[in-house]
Amino acid sequence: MPSNTKSLQWRQNEKVAIARATRLSGSLEQMLFVIYDNENERYDIVNEADLNHLIDEFDLDMDIIAEIG
Numbered sequence: 001m002p003s004n005t006k007s008l009q010w011r012q013n014e015k016v017a018i019a020r021a022t023r024l025s026g027s028l029e030q031m032l033f034v035i036y037d038n039e040n041e042r043y044d045i046v047n048e049a050d051l052n053h054l055i056d057e058f059d060l061d062m063d064i065i066a067e068i069g
Contacts, residue, residue, distance in 0.1 A: 010043065014065060017043035021068045031069030035062045 010016040017034050024045060025032045033051050035044050038061040046054065054060045 012042060014043060017045065018066050018068070021045045021066065025069045031067065033064055034066040034068065036065055037062050 010020045014034075014036075021032045021034045028047075031048055033046050033048070035046060035051070035054075036042075037044055043065065051064075054062070
């Protein structure tokens, strides 16, 4: 498996995305959100400011999966 495919694997698996967000939240010492982008069919990890921006400015078709921090 190519290295970039493995490094982006978390975008396709909810449990892996949540585990990654948990590690990042601890390192960054901030609250993070795991969202599922319905348009691109992938998970993403964003902080509170980015989440608000996505909601207010872009009306992104997404589901908030987890709040971590």
